[in-house]
Amino acid sequence: MAGNNILTLANVFEKNKLPIRVRYTESSSELGVHSHEFTEIAIMFSGEATYLTEFSSVRLHAGDVVVIPAGAPHCYTDECNKQLMNLIFIFDQLPIPYREIYRNPGFSALFVIHPDYYRKKRFYPKFSLPADILEELKKILFRAWEIQQSRQICYNLSVFGAFCQVIPLLLTGYNANEKIAVQDDQSRMADCMDYISRHFKDKLSLSQLARRTNMSESTFLRHFRLATGMTPVGYIQSIRLRHAAGELLDSSRNLADIAREAGFTDENYFARLFRRKFGQTPREYRRDIAKKL
Numbered sequence: 001m002a003g004n005n006i007l008t009l010a011n012v013f014e015k016n017k018l019p020i021r022v023r024y025t026e027s028s029s030e031l032g033v034h035s036h037e038f039t040e041i042a043i044m045f046s047g048e049a050t051y052l053t054e055f056s057s058v059r060l061h062a063g064d065v066v067v068i069p070a071g072a073p074h075c076y077t078d079e080c081n082k083q084l085m086n087l088i089f090i091f092d093q094l095p096i097p098y099r100e101i102y103r104n105p106g107f108s109a110l111f112v113i114h115p116d117y118y119r120k121k122r123f124y125p126k127f128s129l130p131a132d133i134l135e136e137l138k139k140i141l142f143r144a145w146e147i148q149q150s151r152q153i154c155y156n157l158s159v160f161g162a163f164c165q166v167i168p169l170l171l172t173g174y175n176a177n178e179k180i181a182v183q184d185d186q187s188r189m190a191d192c193m194d195y196i197s198r199h200f201k202d203k204l205s206l207s208q209l210a211r212r213t214n215m216s217e218s219t220f221l222r223h224f225r226l227a228t229g230m231t232p233v234g235y236i237q238s239i240r241l242r243h244a245a246g247e248l249l250d251s252s253r254n255l256a257d258i259a260r261e262a263g264f265t266d267e268n269y270f271a272r273l274f275r276r277k278f279g280q281t282p283r284e285y286r287r288d289i290a291k292k293l
Contacts, residue, residue: 004073007036012088017156019090020163022145026083028076039111040068040088041170043129045138047081055122063134065170067125069115085141087166094160095249095289101167106174108197109190117227121186129173140165188213189227193235200239201263206232240264241277248286255282 013019019038033052042051044064051058051066053074060066068074076082091111101107110125118124129137144162147155192213196204209232210220221231228235244262247253259270274282 005032005034007034007038009037009090012036012038013090014156018095018160019093020156020159021088022141022148022159022162023086023088024084024142024145025086027079028082028084029079031075033073033075035071035073036068036088037070038088038090039070040086041166042066042068043085043087043134043137043141045083045085045134047079047083049076049079049082049084051076053124054119058126063129063131065127065129065173067110069118069124071115072119072124085138085145087141087163089163094163095245104168104171104194106171106190106194108193109186110171110174112193113186113190113227114229116229117186117189117223120226127174129170130176133169133173137166137169140169185223186227188215189223192224193228196232196236197239200236200243204232204236237273238277241274244270244274244282245278245285248282249289258282 009019012021028049042065044060044062046062049060051060051074053072058066076084140162144159147158152158192209195212196209206217206221209224210217213220213223215223224230224232224235230238240262244258244264247258247261251258255271256267259267262270264270264273271281274280274285278285280288
């Protein structure tokens with residue numbers, strides 16, 4: 001697609017604030033073809049619009065949801081009475097209760113599978129919501145948007161709180177769809193990633209995971225690396241670190257107990273890996289995320 005404008009992190013997110021915003025639009029045509037350095041969930045509340053990507057053209061109606069990964073060129077045309085709410089964020093930098101949300105079926109398909117995997121398969125996640133969930137989302141997101149726009153006290157916390165309410169509702173709607181929003185290979189990868197998120201403390205072998213996807217070990221490794229950007233060992237390690245990050249925020253337990261409970265036997269090794277992933281020591285992470293909120 002020609003004419004790709006890039007919305008950068010600096011353009012959108014405030015310095016020293018959690019990287020999450022709510023945006024309401026009635027017309028996006030003036031942006032033309034664009035992409036961004038963050039993930040975007042677009043929820044159509046009313047009206048219609050044509051959603052164009054580098055490999056598809058889809059007519060969106062009220063209740064439709066598209067998940068647009070970072071770096072994906074797209075645009076909207078032929079807009080008619082459109083009310084679109086965008087939830088934009090950098091997922092890995094949000095203090096989400098990872099151990100709970102990662103276990104929800106469908107989460108991996110929507111937010112964890114690497115964008116390159118979808119590009120290779122020539123589609124991005126899209127699904128439709130039932131009317132009751134759409135109405136509930138509308139109340140939550142419009143209220144968060146109003147608070148954000150008026151910059152009320154702790155508005156950033158209000159937007160983050162809305163995000164935490166919205167994700168489970170979206171996953172409920174996604175899983176209720178009769179036509180699954182991922183194709184066969186992606187579905188098997190997403191199922192495998194969901195399985196890992198539920199059993200990350202267990203000893204999971206390559207052969208066990210390959211059997212689960214009904215692939216040979218070599219085929220599974222190729223698909224898994226493309227879908228996650230990591231080896232299975234690296235992905236399991238990442239899940240353990242996210243679990244520990246959630247514990248750091250939700251409890252006052254000491255680091256040794258948190259590391260051990262997440263599957264790390266060496267506290268120093270855990271601290272090194274944690275800093276490599278999050279750019280901070282566990283203690284700094286616990287302190288600084290609390291300040292941002």
